[in-house]
Each structure stands twice: as C-alpha cells, then as structure tokens.
Amino acid sequence: MAKKTSVLATGGAGFIGSHVVVELVDAGYDVVIIDNFENAATDVLQRIARITGTEVPTYAADVRDRELVRHVLGRHGIDVVIHLAGKKAVGESVAEPLMYYDANIGGGIALLEAMGAEGVGKLVFSSSATVYGPGDAPMDESHPVGPSNPYGRTKLMLEEVINDAVLAGKISVALSLRYFNPVGAHRSGLIGENPRAVPNNLFPFVAQTAAGWHDRVRVFGDDYGTPDGTGVRDYIHVVDLARGHVAGVAHLLSGRMQRGHERLNLGTGRGHSVKEVLAEFSRQCGFEVPHEIVARRPGDVAACVANPQRAEHLLGWRAERSFEEMCADHWAFQRAVLRQEAEPAA
Template sequence: MRSKIIVTGGCGYIGSHTAIELIENDFDVVILDDLSNSTEKTISRIHKITGVTPTFVKVDLKDSLATSKVFETHKDAVGVIHFAAHKAVGESVQKPLMYYKNNFYSLLNTLEAQSEHGINNFIFSSSATVYGTPNMLPITENNETQRPFSPYGNTKKIAEEILDDFTKSSDSFSAISLRYFNPIGAHPSGEIGELPNGIPNNLMPYITQTAAGVRDKLMVYGNDYPTKDGTPIRDYIHVVDLAKAHVIAVKRLLKKEQEESLEFFNLGTGVGYSVLDVINSFEDVTNSKLNYEITGRRDGDVPQLYASTDLAKEKLGWSADRELNDMISSSWNWEQNLRSKQN
C-alpha cells in the first residue's frame, strides 16, 4: 500500500519538484495550495513528467475550518511537508504583517489539523536566514540562530521555535526542519521551474528573464559588501537535489530513525558563489551577455551565507550532486521552454 504525503504549497517551486520526487519514490501525493504565487498548471506538468496526477485541493491554510476539512478528508496521510509561505525577503520588509499573518496562520492551522487527525510526521521548509549574520563560516547546525534582518527570515526562526515547543509537548509528533541555502535550477525535463509572479526576488529567475527579454535589465543589489568582488556570496543548490533531501527526510521519520523529536539539517553544497560569479557563469554557459546594473543594497540581505553539509551527509546520507553550471543550464532550459510555449 502506498503511503500518502500531504504537500502544502505543492504548486510552488520547491514543492512541485518535491512532489515529483515523492511520486517517483512510490508515494501518493496530495497538494494543498492557494495559488497566490503559483499556478494550477503545475499539476498537469507533474503528470507529464511522472505519468501520475497528484490530488490537488485549492485551500487557504489561513482558514482554520477549511484546513481542518481537508485534513479530515486525507486523514490517512502519514506525513506533511510544509512549504506554504510567503518567501520574498524584500517584500517582507515592506509588508511585515502580511508575512507574519500568512506564514504563522498557515503553519499553526496545518499543525493543529494534522495532529487532530493523527498525522504525526512533519517536514518544515526552513531557511539559512535563521542564522542571521553568521559569526563563523561555513555555517553548521550548531551555529546559534539569531534574529534575522527580514520579517520573512524571522517567520522561519519563530516557526522553528514553535515546532520545538510542540514536539516537546507531544509523545508522538516528530519533525525535521530543513534549512535551505539558495535553491536554483529546474527539472531536467524543462517542464517545471521557478516562476514567480511579477518581478523576481530571487537571482536566477531575474537573470533568465533578463536574458529572455522579459526584463530590461538585471539589478545587482550592492557591490560594497566585504566579499571578494563586493557582491553578496550565497550557497546555491539545485532544486532537484533539494527535493531529493525531502524524500530522504520523510523516510527517516516514517522509519523512526530520528534521534530527537525535532531535528535540523542544512541543505546546501558548501560552496559560496558571489552574484557576479553567477552572472559570469551564466554568460559562459549560455554564450550570451547580460544587461545588468549595480544599485544599492537591498534591505534584509547579509554579506555571506554558505553551509557545512556534514550533518546531512552523516545522518541522512544526502549530499548535493549538481554543480553551478548544471543549475544554470537547467534554469535557462526551463526559461526558454516556458517562453516558447507562450509564443
């Protein structure tokens, strides 16, 4: 009998890639999404890749009654992977209350509904932003978490504290928080990838949309950081590698292999690249020139973030396989495929 996993925010970028990996590992997938920053077309794209159409329910997880009804219908699920959240750093600085309301209500309602129906395994989509401005690099899970600069990051930090309290209060509930560094790339099929509404807040879709002529130019936010070329350094990880880690984490919970009721794992490559490194690599991989402009720093950004992934290797048996050029070429393939279908 196939085990059922509920994926909140499953029409989004990381959620959709994770749904594919779950299906390919013989799980039944139920996707919950309000489509506020995604599209229902993702469901047909997942079917095209896997031959399986996941169950889809459009639901606003901020609505506790609606959330409870969905979980009543799918109370035979064995676990939840929770992606549903607003995620743009800059926007969160401008609209903090929207971020706190959306990200906390959706989390709390999900936890309440699943525990009410005996679904006791939970994977949380967290972020390296919980480390704030790190006092040592690479960042290990032993790095102390700090108050992040952005409300977005703070929702992740507080959410982990909520999970810590909740798992301690329960004899049966177990959770893993996966702290992402910077996901980029797309599925090798070119059928799904990152597709934000409006002007992208993340670097790679901003690059590919600029190269495709959707944007006039790429804005590089700051070149006066204390880094090798003045631009921020990040640990970029291919979204397929990231998705595979979620499946491993689910299996760890189902097999009851976790050592604590709440575990934390960094997901990155351990290699830091600057914004200009990524731009230069894109130009090399695609044999094109990008129109970009250096502008002022963006609120909420920190100079450097890159991971130690030793714990994930040791406990999950997971490490990233794909390098920066793979991430860039798959992102560009997705962008070109997307634009060809629109023309």
C-alpha cells in the same frame, strides 16, 4: 496489497513544492497537494502529471482552513506532512509584516492543530537560512540565529512553535529544513521558477534579463571582502533540495527518531558570487547578460554558505548537481516559458 505511505504537501504546486511532489511520486509515495494557488499556476498540475505519469489529488485551499486540512488528512490516511505553503518575499514582508505573520505563523498553527486532531505525528517543515544572523561562512546549525526581516522571523518563530508542539506531544517528530538558495529547474523544462511579480532573487532575475524582460541586472555592491567583491551565496539545485525532502520523509518513517525536532541545513557547502552567476548564465545563453554595479543593498551580507554535514549524517543526503547544471537547467526552463508565451492562443 499493503497501503503505500501517503504524504501531504502543502504548497505543493509552487516552485519548490512541485519539484518535491515529483520526487516523492518517483520514490513511490502517494502524494496529496493543498495549495491556494496564490503564487502558483494551475497548469503545473498537468506538468507534474506529464513528468510522473500520475495525477496527484489536489485541493485548492488555504492551509489556514483547519476543517479542510483535517478532512484531507483523514480522507487520504496521511502519514507524513511536508509544509511548504507560505509567503516568501523578503521585501514584501518588510512592507506587509502583519500579512506575513498571519499567513506563515497562522498557517503553521492551523496545520499543527489539524495534525494533532487527526493523529498525524510526522512533519517536515520548509524553513530557511534567513533564520541565521550575520557571521562567518560556512554556517552549521549551531550558528547564532538573528533574522533581519519579518519573513525570516516567521520561519524562526514557526520552528519554535513546532518545537513546542513536539514537546507537548501534539506531534511526535519534525524536521525543519533550512534552505539556502534554491535555483535551477526540472531537467524536462516543464516545471521551474516563474514568478508572477518582479523577482526578488538573483537567478530568476538574471534569467528574465537574458530573456529580454528587464534591461539589466543590478549588482548590489562590488566592494565586499569576497574574491571578486560581490556577494557570495550557496546555491542549491531545486531537484537536490527536493530529494532532501524525500530523504527527510524516509528518516521520519524509519523509526530512528521516536520523538524530537531536528533542524538541518540543505545547501552545497560551496558559495558562488554574483559575478560568477552572471558569467555562467552568459555562457549558457551565448551572450553577455547586461548588468551594472550599484550601491550595496541594506541588510545584505558578504557571504552566506551552508555547512550541510549534519543533513548528510542524519539523512544520508548530499547535493549532487553542479553550479553549471543549476544555470543550464534554469535557463532551459526560461526558454521554455518564452516558447510557451510565443505560441498562439488555441
């Protein structure tokens, strides 16, 4: 029997990573996870197994541990790496920039060194739309870069490190996938976004407010030049995002890219405002989610929407799930978290 293609997912137990792992397993790949569980619960592994019927080999370790990463790459005969591990809170990155450069840039460099040493040449990198500077939406990949915070700068810097690694022959091919705003959850309700700290992103904060964990949602400004005055963002269902990674892996394995580094937007191409998010969540949960309008937040832009046509052209991928599905699935997962917390301890 021919060996199945093996994929390593660093950060594979996190919100996005767990969905990527599920989609990879469903697509027939052998998957291995490295995650330090700093921002992920260990029970997500059992949840992935319940969804897929497969126990995914997992190493509880930091990607900066070069020798461990080399061991995993060699032992499992890894063909492609998806690098999702890293710190991701914008506000925290402003307060602790050195920690972010150490974790995100240091982790990426250690991974690339291990890949080069083990002869693993294919990489999919979890980047971000925060690499872009301000400007009119929708944004394609030629939009000027100009991140406004250390988190975004680590993503852009690591894209450049990857580019140089390809040019130097340390790895052969890479895709940097620039996410817009991942939301939603797996339809099973078993995996989704459940931040340990107060969420920095709108969807989980709205969901937690609907669940009674916060008294209200603060809407930062209603005087932008948008249809209803509130900020507009391109929200993408996390399952669509995960399937974009599967399409990326297939593209790298197809041989159409012999060498090089492509940067691709993953979004829907359509924006929704803060007020639209609140209205749809209120419809899904059956009551109005409390909120108040406050002053604009420094650094926020009026709109950030993807032009995803390049990803569709190269990968044959496009986002399929609706805005209503994003809100419904996110709320379903939040309700599942509430039920779990209400269950008596065994």
